[in-house]
Amino acid sequence: MSKWYIDKGDQGDIVLSTRIRLARNLDEFPFPAKLDIAGKNKVNELIKSVLFSNDGKDFSFIEMKDLSRIQAVSLAERHLISPEFAAKKDGSALVLSADESVGIMLCEEDHIRLQVMKAGLALEEAFDIADKLDSMLDAKLKYAFDERIGYLTQCPTNLGTAMRASVMLHLPALTRCGQMNRLANTVSKLGLTIRGAYGEGSQPKGDIYQISNQITLGITEETAIANLKSIVLQLVSQERAAAAEIIKNPVEEDKIFRALGVLKNARLLSTDEFMELISVVRLGAARGLIDIPIEKINELIVSMQPATISAGNADASNASARDVIRARTVREALQ
Amino acid sequence: MLCQNCGKNEATTHIKQIINGDMAESHLCSDCAAHLGYSDVFSGFGLNLSELFGGFLGDMMPSITSGKTQRCPKCGTSFDEIAHSGKVGCADCYRTFYDKLLPSIQRIHGKIKHSGKTVSAAPEQPKIETKEEKIEKLKAAMNDAVAKQDFENAAKIRDEIKALEGGENK
Numbered sequence: 001m002s003k004w005y006i007d008k009g010d011q012g013d014i015v016l017s018t019r020i021r022l023a024r025n026l027d028e029f030p031f032p033a034k035l036d037i038a039g040k041n042k043v044n045e046l047i048k049s050v051l052f053s054n055d056g057k058d059f060s061f062i063e064m065k066d067l068s069r070i071q072a073v074s075l076a077e078r079h080l081i082s083p084e085f086a087a088k089k090d091g092s093a094l095v096l097s098a099d100e101s102v103g104i105m106l107c108e109e110d111h112i113r114l115q116v117m118k119a120g121l122a123l124e125e126a127f128d129i130a131d132k133l134d135s136m137l138d139a140k141l142k143y144a145f146d147e148r149i150g151y152l153t154q155c156p157t158n159l160g161t162a163m164r165a166s167v168m169l170h171l172p173a174l175t176r177c178g179q180m181n182r183l184a185n186t187v188s189k190l191g192l193t194i195r196g197a198y199g200e201g202s203q204p205k206g207d208i209y210q211i212s213n214q215i216t217l218g219i220t221e222e223t224a225i226a227n228l229k230s231i232v233l234q235l236v237s238q239e240r241a242a243a244a245e246i247i248k249n250p251v252e253e254d255k256i257f258r259a260l261g262v263l264k265n266a267r268l269l270s271t272d273e274f275m276e277l278i279s280v281v282r283l284g285a286a287r288g289l290i291d292i293p294i295e296k297i298n299e300l301i302v303s304m305q306p307a308t309i310s311a312g313n314a315d316a317s318n319a320s321a322r323d324v325i326r327a328r329t330v331r332e333a334l335q
Numbered sequence: 336m337l338c339q340n341c342g343k344n345e346a347t348t349h350i351k352q353i354i355n356g357d358m359a360e361s362h363l364c365s366d367c368a369a370h371l372g373y374s375d376v377f378s379g380f381g382l383n384l385s386e387l388f389g390g391f392l393g394d395m396m397p398s399i400t401s402g403k404t405q406r407c408p409k410c411g412t413s414f415d416e417i418a419h420s421g422k423v424g425c426a427d428c429y430r431t432f433y434d435k436l437l438p439s440i441q442r443i444h445g446k447i448k449h450s451g452k453t454v455s456a457a458p459e460q461p462k463i464e465t466k467e468e469k470i471e472k473l474k475a476a477m478n479d480a481v482a483k484q485d486f487e488n489a490a491k492i493r494d495e496i497k498a499l500e501g502g503e504n505k
Contacts, residue, residue: 028460030410030425042465049461131452140461143454144426148433149440150449152426156440161451218446 003100008295009120013286014236016168016208016298017119019079020126022134023153023162024112025144031154032091032107040091040107047106050140051095059102064092073307079117079168079197081105102129109154110162112137119298121232123165123225131221150217160217165225167232168197172207172283173242174235180209183235191215192231198275198305206275206301211235247287256284264334269327270319271306278304278330292334300333338364407431470499 009015025031029043048061064072064085072086080100085092085108095104105113114137116130144152151162158164174180184194194211196204211232213224246252259280263269269277282297284290302308304326310316316325338346344364404413412424414432423429429436441447464472473496480489 025426026460027426031423033420033422034410034412034424038465038467046461134452135455138455142460145454146426146429146449147453148449149429149447150451151454152423152429154422156423156436157443159440160444160449163451215444215446217440217444218448218450220451222451 008293008298009118009122011121011233011236012119012294014169014171014239015121015232016170016301017079017117018122018126019115019117019164019166019168020123020130021113021115021164021166022130023110023151023158023164024114024134024137025110025152025154026112027142027144029111032109032111033154035091035107037091043111044091044093044106047104047112047137047141048093048095050137051104053140058098059095060098062094062096064094065089070307070310074305074311077305077308078302080115082108082113084108085113102133104133110158121167121229121236123167123229127163127165127221127225158216160215161219161221161224162216163221163224164212164216165228166210166212167228169209169211169232169235169239170207170279170282170286171209171235171239172279173246174239175207176246177242179238179242187211187231188214190227190231191219192228205272206279208279208301243283243287247284247289253289256280256289260284260290260334263330265331266327268320268323269304269330270323271304271326274304274326274330275301296333300330304330336362338362338367340364340367405431466499470496473499 009018026043026046029035029039032040032043035043051059052061067075072081075081075094076083076086078100080096080103081094082105085094085105088108091107093106095106096102101117103115103117105115114130114133116126116133118126146152150160151158153159153162171180174183180194187194191214192211193214194209197208197210198205211228213219213228216224247256259277263274263277263281266273278297278301281290281292282294282301285292285294285297303312306319306322309322309325309329313322313325316322336346338344339362341364344367346362346364348363348368350361350363350368404415406413407424407428408431409427410424412428414435417423417428417432417436423436437447473492477489477492477496480486480492
């Protein structure tokens with residue numbers, strides 16, 4: 001089955017993907033940090049029994065202890081699990097749909113972290129899927145919930161709806177114009193947060209950012225999603241305007257075609273160099289300067305991350321071997 | 336632990352991230368964390384939020400704990416432990432320490448009244464028994480049978496226990 005991330009969705013020139021994540025706990029059991037491995041396994045079995053009792057769902061159940069480190073990190077690179085979860089072993093499990101759009105982390109920070117991914121900007125659709133799955137579980141499980149403060153979570157920052165909605169955006173032009181700090185300040189005042197999607201810090205790799213809601217208590221899911229959506233749409237139009245200005249500059253246009261030239265010909269490509277160049281090329285493709293489908297570029301960004309290369313190639317055990325494979329794959333994809 | 340960057344101050348910010356496919360952990364003091372662009376740790380799920388929440392609660396901890404420590408009846412966590420780790424132990428902790436937790440919750444979210452999806456009426460939750468619990472139960476039944484001098488049944492149960500325990504070693 002083809003994976004969700006090779007589609008191009010709504011606002012696909014700027015928006016890579018949308019994610020909805022719900023945190024839930026079972027009332028009967030202490031939160032995962034207070035459970036031993038037998039207790040965690042019991043929680044996982046219970047949730048699994050409910051999930052798999054409903055037919056028609058093509059889920060697979062993966063125990064984290066059965067995955068190699070490379071496989072686990074590759075899942076995190078594809079944003080299917082959190083980096084923290086990739087380090088977990090005994091007592092943690094992952095339920096994954098065949099197209100990888102639905103993932104349920106069991107005994108991460110909370111008993112249940114249900115996540116739905118969609119290509120492009122699709123907050124309502126993703127929430128709808130997550131909401132239905134959540135209701136299905138709710139019908140069979142007694143959730144930890146309080147009328148006053150909502151869904152009870154291990155960390156009080158997630159109380160209330162316990163919903164985190166995120167949108168991944170490619171903002172090369174706004175980054176180039178030095179606008180990101182100002183934007184980060186502005187969105188934080190609106191109860192949202194923006195940060196690098198690949199690697200933290202001031203200069204995110206590939207100019208790819210993740211913007212998400214910060215406040216979860218006292219605001220409904222629908223309102224939180226509507227707020228996020230309206231800010232994302234404003235960012236999208238600002239990015240388009242900035243990009244349109246940038247490509248008028250012959251120096252910037254030259255940069256785009258040079259980047260394409262390197263990607264089409266390089267024999268060695270490190271992750272950092274690849275991310276820098278593909279970001280420039282994606283800008284050109286999104287503005288119609290270069291005739292490469294955006295889906296192809298999106299798929300390369302996901303599949304050319306180090307652990308994902310290693311997971312798919314037995315001979316890619318170290319960085320220099322990966323650089324050879326990365327250069328070859330990118331070359332072939334862009335011919 | 337001292338900050339890995341300056342080696343002078345106590346490390347208060349702990350960052351886990353994936354660099355080039357490897358899991359890397361850094362321990363930094365707040366100054367270096369801010370300098371290196373990690374100031375925005377209040378983002379996303381998880382990442383350092385627990386430590387920060389611990390800080391939120393820290394300044395309202397009583398300096399002298401008087402008398403007996405109140406503990407959550409279900410998981411045994413005390414309020415001091417929650418304040419220290421930033422992690423709440425279970426759903427009942429929220430009920431036990433509701434009044435103490437509320438000011439911090441308000442500081443984080445600005446509001447203290449949930450609005451949005453609510454749970455359905457308490458459903459019949461399926462029961463799952465771990466192997467240890469099954470064995471425990473069978474052992475009790477076996478002892479019962481022995482007490483009643485029903486040795487045939489006791490032997491049967493003993494074989495069941497053996498089969499369960501055997502499965503563990505395979």
